[in-house]
Amino acid sequence: MVSGNACSLPTMSATFLAAFMTFSVFSLATATNPFITYPNDFVDPQVALGPFGSSLQGAQDTVVAWAEEMNSHGPWSVTFKPVVAPSGDKHDYMSWAPYQWPDCSKVGNKTALSPAQMRKTCPYVFRDGEVNPDRNIPDDFQSFFNLSDAVLYNALAFSFQNQSSTVYSQNVVKFVKTWFLDSDTKMNPNLNFAQMNLGPSGQSGTFTGVLDLRMLAKIASGVLILRKRASSDWTKDVDSQFVSWCRQYITWLQTAPPAKQAAAATNNHGTFYVNQLMSLMVLVGDNAGATTLGRKYFGGLFKTQIAANGEQPMEASRSRPFHYRNFNIAGMITNARLLKYVDPTSNDWNTTSNGATIQTAVDFVMTVNPAKTQETNVTVEIYPNVAAVAATYGDPSGKYSKFLSSSGFPYMDDAFWVWDHPKTLASANAGANTHSNAAFLAVKAGWQSLFGVC
Ligand SMILES: *[C@@H]1O[C@H](CO)[C@@H](O)[C@H](O)[C@H]1NC(C)=O
Ligand SMILES: *[C@@H]1O[C@H](CO)[C@@H](O)[C@H](O)[C@H]1NC(C)=O
Ligand SMILES: *[C@@H]1O[C@H](CO)[C@@H](O)[C@H](O)[C@H]1NC(C)=O
Ligand SMILES: *[C@@H]1O[C@H](CO)[C@@H](O)[C@H](O)[C@H]1NC(C)=O
């Protein structure tokens, strides 16, 4: 059980003490959502300090449950994969472009080729939307996603406990050291082999692979939380080694050809490039650089990404438009949060494109039915975006609150609710919650009347 609430037991009546115990067991047993890896986000470390009321208990429990789930998979390292990058260096990150398939019909082999021979010898052809299952063999991308979620959720779980060291802060340090710092397992600070093409004309990374490390924004959030809470596990030594890694990787991001191509992309690749580079700049303390970059994004690229009606034409034309619209919005929100963090006076949430803002883009996606494009399995991607917009712009008409409540998704028990809960929604939802169990509701009502703010 996390201890985010400052409720004092002695003021409870015996009746509600019994109810409290029932509530605790009940909420532990049922109030956590299944793990979802969201495309990206940045959590201002100030938010992680709380205080959190009891209405956030379900969300906090989910954060802890997700930290535990990620912990069961970690630690992660690029050196753990069963294949090695063409450099022959096991410290090189590698992922394969998803839609490429071997065509061995013209290579003239007399016997079957080994998988390694095939990947070098046979030309690869592009089949849009058809994922070659081989792409999961080098699972660095999946490992990095899990690492990023592990760092974010362990850091939050650590922060809930308000101590200088807990098992969660120790996990963050272990995971960061294994992936970035330890001599046996560290990743070289480059993406020379990310989303690489195979075959005789391939064997090097492509600009789309730069997207693989976008979740550095989650890692930055986690590390900033440990710094803010002065975790005794995040030592000066670990910090300076990690900063040094980040500086080297910043140089790669600013100079390597695929990185420059990603920076120049006008769609979500350009948005997420900014997420990544701003996060790294924040980590190394270059807030001025991050501010310049964030302002450049909102003053330039951003303005070309949203039409006046809130549609994002470059994402709408993709094979999975509901996903890509929400994906890019998540990137925009992350950029807005990062810019607000480095420059509290910035007004980036108000920056418009033809009068449209991030809010307009979310309003548009709220009208899109994901079933029309067979995308009901990614419907969840819209919920943190809607919550973030409601939290930032307010919800005077109650439309965001209504959208979330009528979705059937237990958003108040989701991890993002810890940092996306808007005061407006909290009051709009007073009395409402995602549990239908009558006993739970009765106990919760008693709990609220007893503790007021808790
Ligand atoms: C050549 O190698 C490919 C890949 O292993 C295999 O599918 C194909 O059957 C081989 N051709 C011959 C003639 O053995
Ligand atoms: C990442 O986490 C997911 C969800 O728990 C799990 O299914 C997957 O196996 C994990 N992969 C790695 C490489 O940790
Ligand atoms: C966190 O701990 C500090 C020092 O132990 C204490 O002063 C503070 O009140 C605590 N904060 C919360 C929210 O419990
Ligand atoms: C959703 O379904 C599509 C098409 O079946 C698939 O390619 C994609 O990986 C799925 N996404 C998730 C998050 O399950």
Ligand SMILES: *[C@@H]1O[C@H](CO)[C@@H](O)[C@H](O)[C@H]1NC(C)=O
């Ligand atoms: C937009 O700008 C106005 C005027 O400066 C300000 O009151 C409001 O809070 C801003 N809204 C957001 C979401 O930043």
